[in-house]
Amino acid sequence: MDSVKAFFHMGGYALYVWGSFGVTALLMVAEPVALARQRKAMIRRLRRLIRLESEYSS
């Protein structure tokens, strides 16, 4: 059990190591998630554009 505690303690550098890895992981997850959300919004917008055009032309 204590090896897990020692792992997170990181030889006293816990704040610095987990501060660095944590923020890096956070950002490298946030960016793809943001892109996925933007993609969904873009496709919704494109669909609306097409629907508008079809209604307009018919």
Place this chain on the structure above:
Amino acid sequence: MFDVFFAILRRDLLLAMRRRTDVFTTLFFFVIVVSLFPLGIGPELNTLRLIAPGVFWVAALLASMLALEKLFLVDYQDGALEQMLLAPQPLSLLVLGKVAAHWLITGLPLVLLSPLLGLQYDLPGETIEVLLLTLLLGTPALSLIGSIGAALTLGLRGGGVLVSLLVLPLYIPVLIFGAGAVEAQASGLGGGGHLFMLGAMGLAALVVAPLATSAALRVSAE
């Protein structure tokens, strides 16, 4: 071919003399910024002497950037810029003429005034001399590099702030060697090496900047 350079130079100086206030706004901006620091940091002469090179150079940087926005804007708005783009002579020559005029209006007065302000910071004679020399060598490079930013942000909303964002990182080497030369001289090391670097950067800017600026003008103005 070169008479177009002098034509543009003469025209811009003439225009500037008609709106004389512009010349003085940049100059007084420089004076005020330089005089602010003692008020902020305290009148203690030793510290003032220490910070003087940095203060002068940052103030010169900001002053030359302040006047950049109007470099091409007036011609752009009244259509003179389009004529310049169509001129048979190389555009970089016309740009050089405009930048030279910009330097004479904003850069040179700073250089001539800095000795007077140097006394405010109780700088010894030789340090003022080197400060004068570095500003003389450095401010043309600032105007040249700044003209690229001015051309890129021509006619944009909030162009003034944007120019500073684009151009300040590119000013940093000039700042480092300009202020460094004065400091090196003051600490007895002698500012020679720095001055050569400053001169080299000025010449490099003289060659590269007009090309980039004319390319940017063609992109922005059409």
Place this chain on the structure above:
Amino acid sequence: MSSRILNWFKFASPATFYPLAGTIGRAAAAVAVVLLAVGLYMSFFVAPTDYKQGEGYRIIFVHVPAAWMSMFIYVVMAFWAATGLVFRTRLSFMMARALAPTGALMTFIALWTGAFWGKPMWGAWWVWDARLTSELILFFLYVGYIALQGAIPDVRRGDRAGAILLLVGVVNIPIIYFSVKWWNTLHQGASVSITKGSSMAAVMLETMLIMTFAFWAYAIAVAMARVRLIILERERDTRWVSELPEVAG
């Protein structure tokens, strides 16, 4: 001879590049996930403790790859800018735009981890070390490019103005780096540079390289996803977009 050149240019058209970017993006994403998993495992469990800096040195496995990527991405953006200006291919400008946010992100990570590493090793959150300072200036260059792109409504002008700024920036990067290095050694007393005191054990170097390739694959995956977004945005009123499965479906 001419047919081969024609093929090469085939991918310059957004319509043909769009599906290709999808496949490259998915492949790169898979590679990135695998390499990150391996790299992270090695950074914590395989790489030995550093005799001088203890466990704290493990930050290097994130700091150095991010710093390398931040500089590499800027040069790649400048390459795309030059290609776009020379060949007048709009897609090259789109690639430069797609890379900018990721490059800025990598620079921020490099600065953040640099500060978190500097605090235990040098006792201060920010030290005016030559490399950290140059990284900060590189961050300003990224912000400047993104701000310029944002400020220009007209797409065509935005592309070309951004390209010129990138080329001017990339020419200045070595000048900035050497003048900051000169400035740093001038004030040597001010800071101690990140000396690799302990010679890098082989496994430490391997871990760092794996992490670097992981970051590289990540950047490609994200750039491809974003360039697809930019293509959809710019080609929104074309027929081929309306017939895309995800749109028409």
